[in-house]
Every structure is written in C-alpha cells, then in structure tokens.
Amino acid sequence: MKVLVVNAGSSSIKYHLYQMPQAEILANGLVERIGQENTSLSHIFHGKTHTLQVKVEDVEGGVELILNTLVSKDVGVMRDISEIGAVGHRVVHGGEEFTGSVVIDENVIVSIEKFADLAPLHNPPNLAGIRAVQHELPNIKQVACFDTAFHATIPKVAYMYALPYELYEKYGIRRYGFHGISHRYVARCAAAIMGRGKYNINAITCHLGNGCSVTAVRQGRSIDTSMGFTPLEGVPMGTRSGDMDPAILFYLADKGYDVTLLKSICNKKSGLLGISGISNDVRELVQLAKKGNGLAKLAIDIFCYRIRKYIGAYAAVLDPVDALVFTGGIGENAFFLRRQICMGMTQIGVQLNQAANLAAVAKEAEISTKDSKVKVFVVPTNEQAAIANDTYELTRQKQPIPL
Numbered sequence: 212m213k214v215l216v217v218n219a220g221s222s223s224i225k226y227h228l229y230q231m232p233q234a235e236i237l238a239n240g241l242v243e244r245i246g247q248e249n250t251s252l253s254h255i256f257h258g259k260t261h262t263l264q265v266k267v268e269d270v271e272g273g274v275e276l277i278l279n280t281l282v283s284k285d286v287g288v289m290r291d292i293s294e295i296g297a298v299g300h301r302v303v304h305g306g307e308e309f310t311g312s313v314v315i316d317e318n319v320i321v322s323i324e325k326f327a328d329l330a331p332l333h334n335p336p337n338l339a340g341i342r343a344v345q346h347e348l349p350n351i352k353q354v355a356c357f358d359t360a361f362h363a364t365i366p367k368v369a370y371m372y373a374l375p376y377e378l379y380e381k382y383g384i385r386r387y388g389f390h391g392i393s394h395r396y397v398a399r400c401a402a403a404i405m406g407r408g409k410y411n412i413n414a415i416t417c418h419l420g421n422g423c424s425v426t427a428v429r430q431g432r433s434i435d436t437s438m439g440f441t442p443l444e445g446v447p448m449g450t451r452s453g454d455m456d457p458a459i460l461f462y463l464a465d466k467g468y469d470v471t472l473l474k475s476i477c478n479k480k481s482g483l484l485g486i487s488g489i490s491n492d493v494r495e496l497v498q499l500a501k502k503g504n505g506l507a508k509l510a511i512d513i514f515c516y517r518i519r520k521y522i523g524a525y526a527a528v529l530d531p532v533d534a535l536v537f538t539g540g541i542g543e544n545a546f547f548l549r550r551q552i553c554m555g556m557t558q559i560g561v562q563l564n565q566a567a568n569l570a571a572v573a574k575e576a577e578i579s580t581k582d583s584k585v586k587v588f589v590v591p592t593n594e595q596a597a598i599a600n601d602t603y604e605l606t607r608q609k610q611p612i613p614l
C-alpha cells in the first residue's frame with residue numbers, strides 16, 4: 212500500500228510517499244514560501260531532484276501541486292493518485308483528547324479546530340492540509356498523528372502547574388508537551404538497539420533541533436517533558452528562551468513592552484540567537500567561540516548547562532535510567548555539544564566514549580563506554596516514517612494505536 216505523509220505548515224508543506232509495509236520512500240519533497248510570489252517545489256524521486264518555481268496561494272494549492280507532481284509524466288512515481296491507499300498528517304496539538312494517532316472523521320476535525328486556540332500557528336495549516344486531501348481524494352482514509360499524544364501518559368503531578376486550579380479547568384492550562392512523535396520514535400529505537408521490548412526501557416530522550424525538548428520515558432511511556440503549555444518552556448532553543456522567571460515579563464510590561472513585542476522577544480529573539488546576538492546555528496557559534504567570541508561561547512555554555520540540568524532532574528524521577536538518547540539536527544550532528552552536555556555526569560552513570568561520540572555524525576550509534584551504566588545513543592529521528600507506520604497500521608486495523 213502507498214501511504215502519503217503530509218506535514219503542512221503555514222508557509223511550507225513537507226511530503227513523503229511511502230511504499231508500506233517496507234517503508235520504502237518512493238518520493239519526497241517540500242513546497243516552500245506558500246503565499247509569496249516565489250513559491251518553490253523541490254521534489255526528490257529515484258535519487259533525482261526536480262525543482263519548480265510556481266506561485267501557490269495557500270495550503271490547498273500546495274497539496275494540489277504535490278499530488279499533480281506525484282502523478283506527472285516526467286517526474287511522477289504513480290499513474291494515478293488513486294494508488295495512494297491512505298494519508299497520514301502531522302498535527303501539532305491534540306489537547307487532552309488524543310492519546311494516540313487516530314483515523315480522521317468529522318469529530319476529529321472539529322477537535323483539531325478547537326485546539327487551534329492552543330496552537331494557533333500550527334493546527335490551522337495542519338487542518339488545511341487534511342481538508343485539501345479530502346477535497347482531492349474524497350474517499351481516502353486519513354490519519355492524524357499528534358505531537359502531543361505521546362505525552363498523554365504524563366501523570367497529573369507532572370503536568371499541572373502550581374497555578375490556581377480553576378485555570379486548568381477553565382482554560383486547559385497544563386503541560387501538554389511537544390515533539391512526541393520524535394521522542395516516541397527514538398525511545399523505541401533505543402529499546403530495539405538494546406534488544407528490549409518497546410515498553411521495557413527507561414530513557415531520557417533529547418530532541419535538539421531548532422526547537423529543543425527533553426523527555427523522561429518510563430517503561431516506554433512519557434512521564435515528563437520539558438516543553439509545557441506551549442513549545443516555549445524548557446531548555447533554551449535556537450531562538451526561544453526556554454524556562455525563565457515569568458515575573459521578567461511583568462517587569463518588562465511595566466516598562467512599556469506590549470504582549471506582541473514580548474512574544475516576539477521570547478520566541479524569535481532569544482535562545483542561542485538572543486545570547487550570542489549573531490546566530491541560532493550551533494555550527495556558526497562554535498566557529499566563533501573558537502575564535503574567541505565570548506557571547507558565542509556563553510550561548511553554547513548556557514545551552515549545554517540547561518540541558519544537563521534537565522537530564523539530572525529526569526534521572527532523579529526515573530531512577531534507574533537505562534539510556535540517554537540524542538536526536539534532532541543538533542543532537543544527531545553536534546558531537547562537541549554532546550560531549551559538553553555529558554561531561555562530568557559519572558554520578559548518574561553516564562560515561563561517553565569520546566572516539567565513538569566524535570564519529571557519530573548523522574547516523575545511529577552507541578556513544579557510551581562499555582562500562583557506562585547509562586547507555587548513550589545517537590538516533591536520527593524519523594517522524595515521517597513513524598507517521599507512515601501509524602497510518603498503515605490504523606488503516607489496516609481500524610483500531611486506535613495504543614501508546
């Protein structure tokens with residue numbers, strides 16, 4: 212069966228067409244700058260890349276372009292779009308309702324719409340992608356895979372904020388967590404590498420990309436995660452602040468900063484970029500730090516220190532930790548940051564094999580010493596494969612996928 216995976220954002224759509232169950236990628240690509248004059252499509256098939264500049268107004272137009280490309284004479288990989296057996300969508304927010312991936316029906320659509328209030332930048336384009344497919348392929352089975360769903364097992368003691376309880380009841384203010392598809396995927400890969408079942412591992416998973424989050428996984432299930440009500444909480448990120456004293460915002464509000472400006476500071480001008488004043492890319496910061504740039508070094512030091520603190524906190528709640536897993540653009544590639552994060556963690560049983568760490572760039576690898584109590588792994592994340600798999604399974608089984 213062919214499964215199309217769609218990740219629709221407000222200005223871009225990523226897609227992967229899989230042959231299942233072997234999870235072979237038949238084609239994949241990206242539509243970028245939707246809504247601008249210079250929308251572009253890059254489409255990869257049989258090892259070749261086809262690029263196209265064409266104006267696309269909205270997500271609906273982007274989905275149409277993708278489907279047309281997949282069946283085009285020159286660069287297509289199918290004769291007819293009816294060859295697609297099911298479509299899986301990445302959906303950011305499933306609120307408290309969705310504890311796993313689900314087959315999409317009108318009720319699911321209403322809920323995704325409702326949770327747009329909690330994820331105003333993400334759920335609306337995700338939903339637009341679902342509707343566009345519905346329009347082009349009215350009878351096809353569609354599946355929603357939520358970034359929040361893996362964290363549905365977090366206990367109340369960890370998901371509640373110490374705010375008046377009525378704010379939870381009235382507005383749903385609680386920790387939801389994000390990056391769940393990735394955390395689940397890499398935790399299961401780590402269990403497989405260790406020769407264990409997926410529910411037989413305690414792990415701390417670090418998804419470090421442009422957005423960063425750390426998750427505590429007990430017996431294969433998320434029990435705490437660093438991102439909270441929104442993806443702003445937790446460790447510092449490329450341009451997001453992560454944890455801070457919320458009174459800083461009240462103080463700045465008193466100084467005349469309005470909500471729009473505060474949002475922009477915390478989400479777009481903080482983190483690695485905010486501290487260094489130069490870049491949110493760790494590769495650039497490391498080069499600058501080597502040349503003596505103090506703020507670039509400070510940005511990296513703060514980033515690593517704060518991740519260490521979360522690892523320490525989750526080691527305390529997991530006890531014991533079987534595995535520490537790094538993933539995401541930084542986690543998979545930046546061996547120098549992995550080294551700095553793991554330095555001096557012998558107390559909690561982490562001992563890095565320096566040579567293995569150095570060699571582990573963009574590939575799955577064990578990077579701890581033979582004696583390390585906690586096994587440390589690099590696992591390239593593969594959210595689209597996880598979505599394809601859930602979609603295939605759900606389409607066949609017609610049952611909710613358990614966590």
Ligand code: ADP
Pocket residue numbers: 419420421422449491492493494539540541544545
């Ligand atoms: P996103 O969260 O947008 O998917 P990624 O997971 O691709 O982002 O991570 C992007 C970040 O990963 C970049 O900003 C950069 O800091 C880091 N990164 C990517 N490639 C490398 C590399 N080869 N070496 C070091 N860092 C890298």
